[in-house]
Amino acid sequence: MHILKTLRVKPWLPAELEPQTNLPSALLNKEKSASTALQFFLAVITVVFLLFTITFLQRTQSFDFQALSGEPWLPFTNANILWQNSAYLLLASISIILAKKFAEQQSLYAIIISLTATTLFTLLFISGQVQVWQQLNQSGFYITTNPANSYYFLLTGVHALHIVGGVLVFMRCIWLFYFNLSYQQLASRLKLCARYWHYLFFIWLFLFCLLTSDADTFKTIALICGF
């Protein structure tokens, strides 16, 4: 392991080989730095969702918890609209990879089409989620009536905020490209955006599975986790 090897170094002894000189400092190696920062940021977001999930799983075992799927009258027994939203996010995730590829090939029209597709599919996902919220409210599944409802609104809301954050960065990237970003710089930024979108998609799939599970599944998970 590289890190263990690093930590075993005895720095008080003279180095066998002096490190190379006159290398460009990573200070200006923006892509590498941005990539490292993104990894840490995604780790932070992972902890946020992990903690929400633990509290959720604990709450599934309380007497007043009513899962949102299982019985025919429950909203996510038939989760077609959520599958549709998932497809939007998947398509957004794919189109952003294509945008990055086209940026590498310096194909302007293809870039515009793929970036427009990413924007469109992401907005469709968000509006789809808002539609689900409205349907839940219309069916009487208000945020306060049941802890399962509370968690649904809370977790999808936090996920939506996560997406909005990504969209802002994505828009800034397009804005900069419009003015002075080179194709190479655009490709490198889109690479990071793509990683962010894949992560969004992964988190959404996780939430989808979690929030639409039925009572028996929660019982099994709780048994395994010791709740």
Added chain:
Amino acid sequence: MTKMENVAIADQVDHSSHPSTFMGKYIWSQDHKVIAIQYSITAIAVGLVALVLSGMMRLQLGFPNEFSFIDPSSYLQFVTMHGMIMVIYLLTALLLGGFGNYLIPLMIGARDMVFPYLNMLSYWTYLLSVTVLISSFLVSGGPTGAGWTLYPPQAILSGTPGADAGILLMLLSLAIFIVAFTMGGLNYVTTILQARTNGMTLMRMPLTLWGIFVATILGLLAFPALLVSAIMMIFDKVIGTSFFMPAILSLGETLDHSGGSPILFQHLFWFFGHPEVYIVALPAFGMVSDVISIHARKNIFGYRMMVWAIIAIGGLSFVVWAHHMYVSGMNPYFGFFFATTTLIIAIPTALKVYNWLLTLWRGNIHLTVPMLFAIGFIFTFTHGGLTGLMLGNVVIDLPLSDTFFVVAHFHMVMGVSPIMVLFAAIYHWFPLLTGRFLNNKLGKFHFWGTFLGTYAIYLPMHYLGFLGVPRRYYAMGDTDFIPESAQSLNAGITVSAIIVGLVQVVFIINVIWSTFKGKKSGRNPWQATSLEWQTAQFPPGHGNWGKKIPQVHRWAYDYSVPNVKDDFIPQNVAPKDVEYLADEKNNNNPREK
């Protein structure tokens, strides 16, 4: 070919990026040094508010019912705001936002943080969080008085001071602070990992940086727990969900909540709260290691062990949180697990204390003011740590829980100790900021007043805890099991606290006076080896390194190397440039051959 093409990219200074206006230089600055000072001034200012609040609490405890402006509600509000401000808005912000920002780029040989704009944004977001917090003093009902742990259900129920706007502003402020910290934290870790200069390997970094690095990672992973709990509590309060709120009868009225778990909040809070202790402690450990080594003219004893200990403490800090919850009715096996992990964390911590002592052992100790504070820290931290071992055991913790013994313990380990290091650091690095020393006589007065004064406060407080005096009580009234002498002791503690508070005024006067009139320090006044003292311009200017960034050839602890002319070799001195003593026969140092 132009001349510039032969210069490393990092050495190509972009002069157009140097701000020239007052606003660009000092307000909307992206220079890490200016941002560090902005962070420090804000943190110290808000810390002084917290200090005044603690003085008010002490007035009530020492002389109950003598002051009409302190009633039971305001007492609880002072307790809460004092705790939260000191832990989050002063210590975390000053150690990481202040010292982290100032020292990271300078110590690794970088021109700035990797994301200077984000760094600037981090400070202004932090200032917003402080403003939101302080604004709670101005709203109807005042700030929250729920205690710094903000436990529900009481934190958001009527009857608790500040249960309307106060608690919401507190939670909102914390959420904003976490956003600010995340922006800053991402910058710190990325800068350390990606912007180190040539030759600056991870294991050549000064321990200050290791402390800051690991503490920042802890912060990035622990603050989300506070964010999650803050968001869920806001939902409970504003929307009426029941994440933490059980079915409850409040002031004769049945509330709409049902089934929530207050204990769940405690788990989340302490999952953040315990690593927070080390978010504060690890940078302090690092800085004190450097101060001790420099002022004892000796390499730090067991550098690798010190690094490993920092990492081990960081890792273990995530599996000890429930030792704050022994009285919450947890499963005994659960308590046993957390007592064990708590005792295990004492091993790397004790290792560090031994290594500081062994660094001092037969060193050429200079009893400068920074060194006095560093040695003072070893005393206070050892005392705080030992009482921590006591409280880590379930059977001892249960009777002492919620007494002044706990207050004394965590103030010694988490209040006084990091503050001692902060003072050591301020006295040590002040010449780097200003080119001047802080006044030595005032500094020594400040040290002895603070060191002896804090002992006069907290040693008797342990005894009060043993007597069973509970914390967070506005007044004891007639309580049979507590002798009257406890009140005399409380009065004595209050007098000591006021004296310690006044001594800090001397420190502030010293800082202001020395900034303009202090004795000039010259370059590298402590003869330190680390890079921050080796800049082209002193104090360092924008871009830090002039035309060329430094090349590192050695670790940061080459002090008193045998047969070398000076008793220190800076990190950027190449082996061929080291000056040896004239007697060539004695030049038998294998490390430089």
